[in-house]
Amino acid sequence: MNVSRREFLKASAAAAALSMVGGPCLAAGKDDGVDKWVKGVCRYCGTGCGVLVGVRGDKAVAVKGDPNNHNAGFLCLKGSMLIPVIYTPDRITEPMIRRGGKSSPLEKVSWDEALEFAAKPFRDAAAAAGPSAVAYYGSGQALTEESYLANKIWKAGFKTNNVDGNPRLCMASAVAGYLTTFGKDEPMGTYDDIDAATCFFIIGSNTSEAHPILFRRIAQRKENSPEVKVIVADPRRTNTSRIADMHMSFVPGTDLALLNAMAHVIINEEMDNQRFYNRYVNFVDNEGKPTTFENYKSFLADYTPEKAARLTGVPAADIVRAAKTFAESSASLSLWCMGINQRVRGVWANNLIHNLHLLTGQIGRPGASPLSLTGQPNACGGVRDTGSLSHLLPAGRMVANEKHRNEMEDFWGVPRGTIQPKMGLHTVALFEAMAKGDVKAVFIHCTNPAHTLPNLNKLTKGLETAFVAQTECFMDAETLKYADAVFPAAFWCETDGVYGCTERRYALTEQAIKPMGNCRPAVQILMDFAARAGIDPKLFPYKNAADIWEEWRTLSKGSPYDFFGITRARLKKESGIKWPCPTETHPGTRLRYVRGEDPLVPADHPDRIFFYGRPDGKANVFLRPYAPPFEPADKDYPFVLTTGRVIDHWHSATMTGQVPELRKAYPSAFVEINPEDAKKLRINNGDPVTLETRRDKMTFPARVTDTCMPGLVFCPFFDKKLLVNKLFHDAVDNASREPEYKICATKVYKQA
Numbered sequence: 001m002n003v004s005r006r007e008f009l010k011a012s013a014a015a016a017a018l019s020m021v022g023g024p025c026l027a028a029g030k031d032d033g034v035d036k037w038v039k040g041v042c043r044y045c046g047t048g049c050g051v052l053v054g055v056r057g058d059k060a061v062a063v064k065g066d067p068n069n070h071n072a073g074f075l076c077l078k079g080s081m082l083i084p085v086i087y088t089p090d091r092i093t094e095p096m097i098r099r100g101g102k103s104s105p106l107e108k109v110s111w112d113e114a115l116e117f118a119a120k121p122f123r124d125a126a127a128a129a130g131p132s133a134v135a136y137y138g139s140g141q142a143l144t145e146e147s148y149l150a151n152k153i154w155k156a157g158f159k160t161n162n163v164d165g166n167p168r169l170c171m172a173s174a175v176a177g178y179l180t181t182f183g184k185d186e187p188m189g190t191y192d193d194i195d196a197a198t199c200f201f202i203i204g205s206n207t208s209e210a211h212p213i214l215f216r217r218i219a220q221r222k223e224n225s226p227e228v229k230v231i232v233a234d235p236r237r238t239n240t241s242r243i244a245d246m247h248m249s250f251v252p253g254t255d256l257a258l259l260n261a262m263a264h265v266i267i268n269e270e271m272d273n274q275r276f277y278n279r280y281v282n283f284v285d286n287e288g289k290p291t292t293f294e295n296y297k298s299f300l301a302d303y304t305p306e307k308a309a310r311l312t313g314v315p316a317a318d319i320v321r322a323a324k325t326f327a328e329s330s331a332s333l334s335l336w337c338m339g340i341n342q343r344v345r346g347v348w349a350n351n352l353i354h355n356l357h358l359l360t361g362q363i364g365r366p367g368a369s370p371l372s373l374t375g376q377p378n379a380c381g382g383v384r385d386t387g388s389l390s391h392l393l394p395a396g397r398m399v400a401n402e403k404h405r406n407e408m409e410d411f412w413g414v415p416r417g418t419i420q421p422k423m424g425l426h427t428v429a430l431f432e433a434m435a436k437g438d439v440k441a442v443f444i445h446c447t448n449p450a451h452t453l454p455n456l457n458k459l460t461k462g463l464e465t466a467f468v469a470q471t472e473c474f475m476d477a478e479t480l481k482y483a484d485a486v487f488p489a490a491f492w493c494e495t496d497g498v499y500g501c502t503e504r505r506y507a508l509t510e511q512a513i514k515p516m517g518n519c520r521p522a523v524q525i526l527m528d529f530a531a532r533a534g535i536d537p538k539l540f541p542y543k544n545a546a547d548i549w550e551e552w553r554t555l556s557k558g559s560p561y562d563f564f565g566i567t568r569a570r571l572k573k574e575s576g577i578k579w580p581c582p583t584e585t586h587p588g589t590r591l592r593y594v595r596g597e598d599p600l601v602p603a604d605h606p607d608r609i610f611f612y613g614r615p616d617g618k619a620n621v622f623l624r625p626y627a628p629p630f631e632p633a634d635k636d637y638p639f640v641l642t643t644g645r646v647i648d649h650w651h652s653a654t655m656t657g658q659v660p661e662l663r664k665a666y667p668s669a670f671v672e673i674n675p676e677d678a679k680k681l682r683i684n685n686g687d688p689v690t691l692e693t694r695r696d697k698m699t700f701p702a703r704v705t706d707t708c709m710p711g712l713v714f715c716p717f718f719d720k721k722l723l724v725n726k727l728f729h730d731a732v733d734n735a736s737r738e739p740e741y742k743i744c745a746t747k748v749y750k751q752a
């Protein structure tokens with residue numbers, strides 16, 4: 001498909017109208033009535049837009065885009081409507097406990113009583129059953145200082161590696177993809193590449209709804225330079241694909257074959273860049289063992305465009321055209337998100353995207369880069385960089401590596417041997433262990449697993465069984481049903497801390513207003529809780545979040561994540577800084593791994609690119625075969641169900657659901673179904689349609705639309721009345737342990 005200029009302008013204007021707000025957007029009061037504007041970061045997605053919060057008296061009254069941040073003053077609708085979320089009557093403002101077990105009501109108590117009530121089960125569990133009987137489950141929405149602190153308290157204080165969180169559900173495959181290909185996590189590219197790219201390869205990402213401000217930038221790039229090509233590979237014909245020159249609608253779960261077929265074309269048509277890969281690449285087999293380019297070429301013989309076309313449903317000519325466009329453009333930028341990550345072969349899919357860049361040399365130049373889009377606002381900075389997952393330690397260190405453990409033990413001032421050598425439980429295993437009684441107490445921070453876990457009927461048993469202490473801001477959160485103790489946390493601009501978004505950019509949210517009611521900053525809650533749970537307070541000698549940042553920035557010094565130069569004082573002045581940034585005068589890094597750009601590459605290094613995550617400075621091209629999804633459609637369950645976001649809601653809608661305009665735009669979930677399928681099943685718009693999987697069944701109103709290809713149905717996951725994750729299995733990628741939310745088999749029928 002070639003998009004005409006007229007069609008493109010129509011689609012991008014529609015998208016812009018749907019999603020964008022430029023300049024001040026007042027939620028209450030008037031711009032001229034604002035006493036001061038306080039700098040911050042949007043509370044929602046991984047785009048990480050800068051905001052300015054307007055304060056009048058002691059109230060936040062307005063929000064607008066920060067003109068000095070990457071979003072150039074623009075916000076999407078949900079970002080521009082953050083103010084009513086602060087003042088919703090649904091806010092939790094007092095600590096609460098359940099004295100009589102899970103079925104008793106939550107009652108308001110003092111902070112002292114709530115903290116002691118929560119700390120005792122942790123003390124008892126650790127004393128009776130050892131450190132692995134307690135756990136922390138965190139969030140890519142928590143501030144960096146909160147995640148760093150919790151990681152330290154659990155790994156060095158409780159001495160358990162049972163530290164995981166919702167980034168396991170969204171970004172773990174991207175992390176493992178970067179690690180296996182480049183030796184270190186986090187991308188080399190940045191948003192600036194959008195302005196220089198001449199080919200966008202967007203796969204497994206509905207950027208227009210999940211990252212609207214980035215989509216705006218992509219659409220603007222194409223509008224200004226019509227020769228720029230946009231290729232979208234996605235089984236759904238989303239709004240993102242409507243601005244594309246080519247939409248490859250592949251059969252769900254066949255993207256590994258599609259990516260290998262593109263590599264096949266690139267080599268067979270001699271569009272590969274031998275000078276580049278001879279110098280910067282190692283070819284490795286599926287086990288990571290060295291192999292040769294010739295073996296790689298033979299391996300790809302199985303992925304001719306014709307063979308791949310039969311499997312993927314994408315015409316062979318389109319595969320050839322996409323490969324040529326990618327390889328021959330002056331700068332190709334790949335963008336991907338959950339469609340690639342939330343898969344049982346998500347890590348392989350990440351590797352295969354990297355392969356395309358390494359084969360063609362489309363990397364390490366402005367506009368030429370792989371750049372995974374992050375789902376949450378602080379999954380990168382807060383969780384990945386601080387190592388707040390069960391297998392990680394801060395700044396790229398690994399739990400399994402003795403040297404790394406010792407470095408952290410020395411830095412944290414705890415005896416050698418304190419950090420356990422075995423990785424802790426990943427998310428699905430953690431909730432299984434809670435159900436079995438092996439993990440007896442969990443601290444849940446800033447996330448809503450009773451809504452967002454896969455296979456909910458199974459995994460919420462963990463929440464029914466274990467003692468649950470939870471920080472939460474809103475009564476609407478589904479997980480509250482299972483909480484034994486609830487700590488009211490200060491929300492967003494009621495406190496301060498750093499977010500790190502997709503592009504290695506760290507930006508500060510400053511405190512604009514006082515916490516509501518009896519709410520407290522989460523770092524305070526974590527320290528008060530830990531002290532009562534028996535953790536030595538010497539481990540957390542901080543007055544506030546700024547002290548924690550100071551420790552974390554010092555720890556990064558000399559590491560491959562070096563951001564020692566990003567002080568709080570600089571963050572107050574500047575609208576985000578991209579690491580590496582080793583000194584206070586360094587401006588931040590646009591192109592990672594590139595000599596003359598990345599300060600961690602020596603100025604006299606003989607090579608222009610140095611992948612310093614690996615000892616030999618080279619990246620891996622992997623021979624990864626096609627593998628099917630865990631549960632493809634079959635004769636009993638003949639449709640594929642997939643899930644995702646809608647533009648107006650954020651995750652489980654505990655925040656966006658508080659805003660009447662956003663609620664009205666999407667009051668409930670629905671099921672999208674292709675017109676051909678709808679005709680066969682006699683389904684009309686609005687009809688009640690039941691999806692029945694091997695786990696559960698659920699009825700949604702129908703939306704008959706060509707967005708879904710025949711055989712595919714889609715439901716958004718924001719609606720707590722229709723918890724679509726009950727329908728999903730909980731199979732995980734065996735390297736990243738990320739669940740496959742994107743594909744399960746389902747029956748579809750009209751409810752009588």
Ligand code: SF4
Pocket residue numbers: 042043044045046047048049071074075076077078079080211212213214
């Ligand atoms: S694109 Fe994301 S970060 Fe930017 S305003 Fe919208 S929700 Fe917030």
